Amino acid sequence: MVKQSISLLAIGAAALFSTANVSAETLRVGMECTYAPFNYKTADGELAGYDVDVAKGVAKIIGAEFEYVCQEWDGMIPALLANKFDLIIASMSITEKRMQKIDFSGPYRFSTGQVLGARKKPMELFDDAGNPIADNFKGLKVGLERATTYASWFEEKLPGADVVLYDNSESVYLDLQNGRVDIIMTNPMKAHLKFLSKEDGAGFEFKGPVVDEVEYFGVGVGIGLRKGQDELKEKLNGALKDLINSGDLESYAKKIFPFKLHKDEWGQ
Amino acid sequence: MSFDLNLVLESLPQMLAGFGITLKLLLVSGSLGLVLAIVLLLMRMSGKFYLDWLAQIYIYVFRGTPILVQIFIIYYGLPQFEAVRDSVFWSILREPTGCAILALTLNTGAYVSEILRGGVLGVDKGLLEAGSALGMSARHKLIYITTPLATRLALPAYSNDVISLLKSTALASTITIADMTGIARTIVADTYAPYEVFISLAIVYMIFTLAIQKLFGLFERYLSRHTRRED
Known part of the structure; x- marks a missing residue:
C-alpha cells in the first residue's frame, strides 16, 4: 500500500515537473472533447473530429507539439486567461464580445445556428425574410448551451424567450428528446449528422432557416489565444491559410460532410 | 490580473435574484428530508428486522453515492424510460426544480436519520427507567422523554447537515436551475x-450559513433552557 502511494506520488511529481518544463514548442490546446463531430473522443479514447484535424495540421506546419486539455464550454475563455492552456481550438466563433477578452486567428469554419423542434408540433417561428417572430416563441421553452453564440443571439433578438441554459450540448439534445424543452438552437451541421439522421432524432426537424448574422455568429470559427501574442497569431494564420490552399482543410471536412466548411477566400 | 470591484457590485444584486430559488430548495428539501428521516428512524427502531434492513439499505445507497450522481440519475436518467414520461410523476420530474428537490430530499433524509438515531441512542437509559418506574407507557416515554432529549442531542449535528444541504443546492445549477450558483455561472460566461x-x-x-448557524444557536439555547445555571 505504502509502496503504491509512493510510486503514485512519484508519478504526480513527475507530471508536475514535466508541465513546469514545457519547452517553447509545446502548446496546450483547450477543447470540449464532447462536441462531435468537431472535437470528441472515439471509443478508443482518441481525440478526433474537424477541430482536432485542424489542430494537428496547424501543429505540423508551425512545428509545435500540441497537448490537448478537455474543458467544459462555459469555462473555456476563463481557463485560457488563467493559463490552463494556450490555444482554444474548439469550434469557437470569432465574436466581438469574445474579442474584448481574447484574440483570434482567422476563420477556419463557418459559424451558423438553426432552431430544432419536434415534427409533431407545427411552429412558424421565422418570417419569409428569415427574421424571428417573437410572438410565436411565446410559451416555448428554449434549450441553449450557456455562453454560446446561440445564447447571445436569443438574448438580443428574443429577450422575452423562456430560455433554459445547459452546461454542454449533449444535455440540450437530451432534454429536447425528453420533452423538457420545446426547441433548441444549435449547430446545424452537428444537428444533422449526429441527431436528425439518427433514430433518436427521427421525430425532430429544423424549424427555421440557417442563421449566421456576423454580429452574433462572427465571421466564422477561429483559434483563440491570449492577447499580446501577435507572433503566434501570425504563425497560426499562416498555417490556416496553408491548410486552405493545399486543400487539406477541405479534406478534413469531407471526412465528415459531403461539402467543405470554409470559404476559399479565407486563404488569401 | 486586476480585481474589478465594480463587477462585484454589479453581479451581487443579480445573484441575489437567485436567492429565492436557493432558499426554496433548502426549505422544501430540508423539511421533506426531515420527514423522511423520521420515517427511516422509526423503521430502524421498529424492532421489525425487515423494516430495519430496508431503512439500512436505503441509507447505505444514498450515503454511498455522490449527490451529483443522484441528481444526474434523476434528471437525465429517469426520463429515458417511456414509462416514467407517461407516469403521473412526470409533472414533477419534468421540472428541474422538482428533480433537484427530490434528489436533495432523498439524500438529506438518509444523513439526517442517522443523526437523529445518534440523538436517540444518546438518551440516558436511567431516565427511561425512571419513566417506567413512574408508570409511563412506551408511547409516553417516546413523546415526553426520548423525543425532547434526542432533539437536543442531535441538534448540533443536524445544523451541520442543514448547512451542508445549503451548499448541495448549488449542484442544482448543473441541471439548468438559475439558483445563485446558476446565475453566477451565467455571469461568468458573459464576463x-x-x-x-x-x-x-x-x-x-x-x-447565509452564518444566519443558519445563528438560528440554530438560538434554538439550541431555547431547548437547553432547563439545564442552564441561573445566576
Whole structure:
C-alpha cells in the first residue's frame, strides 16, 4: 500500500515537473472533447473530429507539439486567461464580445445556428425574410448551451424567450428528446449528422432557416489565444491559410460532410 | 490580473435574484428530508428486522453515492424510460426544480436519520427507567422523554447537515436551475471574470450559513433552557 502511494506520488511529481518544463514548442490546446463531430473522443479514447484535424495540421506546419486539455464550454475563455492552456481550438466563433477578452486567428469554419423542434408540433417561428417572430416563441421553452453564440443571439433578438441554459450540448439534445424543452438552437451541421439522421432524432426537424448574422455568429470559427501574442497569431494564420490552399482543410471536412466548411477566400 | 470591484457590485444584486430559488430548495428539501428521516428512524427502531434492513439499505445507497450522481440519475436518467414520461410523476420530474428537490430530499433524509438515531441512542437509559418506574407507557416515554432529549442531542449535528444541504443546492445549477450558483455561472460566461463573481458568490453563501448557524444557536439555547445555571 505504502509502496503504491509512493510510486503514485512519484508519478504526480513527475507530471508536475514535466508541465513546469514545457519547452517553447509545446502548446496546450483547450477543447470540449464532447462536441462531435468537431472535437470528441472515439471509443478508443482518441481525440478526433474537424477541430482536432485542424489542430494537428496547424501543429505540423508551425512545428509545435500540441497537448490537448478537455474543458467544459462555459469555462473555456476563463481557463485560457488563467493559463490552463494556450490555444482554444474548439469550434469557437470569432465574436466581438469574445474579442474584448481574447484574440483570434482567422476563420477556419463557418459559424451558423438553426432552431430544432419536434415534427409533431407545427411552429412558424421565422418570417419569409428569415427574421424571428417573437410572438410565436411565446410559451416555448428554449434549450441553449450557456455562453454560446446561440445564447447571445436569443438574448438580443428574443429577450422575452423562456430560455433554459445547459452546461454542454449533449444535455440540450437530451432534454429536447425528453420533452423538457420545446426547441433548441444549435449547430446545424452537428444537428444533422449526429441527431436528425439518427433514430433518436427521427421525430425532430429544423424549424427555421440557417442563421449566421456576423454580429452574433462572427465571421466564422477561429483559434483563440491570449492577447499580446501577435507572433503566434501570425504563425497560426499562416498555417490556416496553408491548410486552405493545399486543400487539406477541405479534406478534413469531407471526412465528415459531403461539402467543405470554409470559404476559399479565407486563404488569401 | 486586476480585481474589478465594480463587477462585484454589479453581479451581487443579480445573484441575489437567485436567492429565492436557493432558499426554496433548502426549505422544501430540508423539511421533506426531515420527514423522511423520521420515517427511516422509526423503521430502524421498529424492532421489525425487515423494516430495519430496508431503512439500512436505503441509507447505505444514498450515503454511498455522490449527490451529483443522484441528481444526474434523476434528471437525465429517469426520463429515458417511456414509462416514467407517461407516469403521473412526470409533472414533477419534468421540472428541474422538482428533480433537484427530490434528489436533495432523498439524500438529506438518509444523513439526517442517522443523526437523529445518534440523538436517540444518546438518551440516558436511567431516565427511561425512571419513566417506567413512574408508570409511563412506551408511547409516553417516546413523546415526553426520548423525543425532547434526542432533539437536543442531535441538534448540533443536524445544523451541520442543514448547512451542508445549503451548499448541495448549488449542484442544482448543473441541471439548468438559475439558483445563485446558476446565475453566477451565467455571469461568468458573459464576463469571463470567474474570480470576482465566484468570490462574491462565496461571500453570499457565507452570510447565509452564518444566519443558519445563528438560528440554530438560538434554538439550541431555547431547548437547553432547563439545564442552564441561573445566576
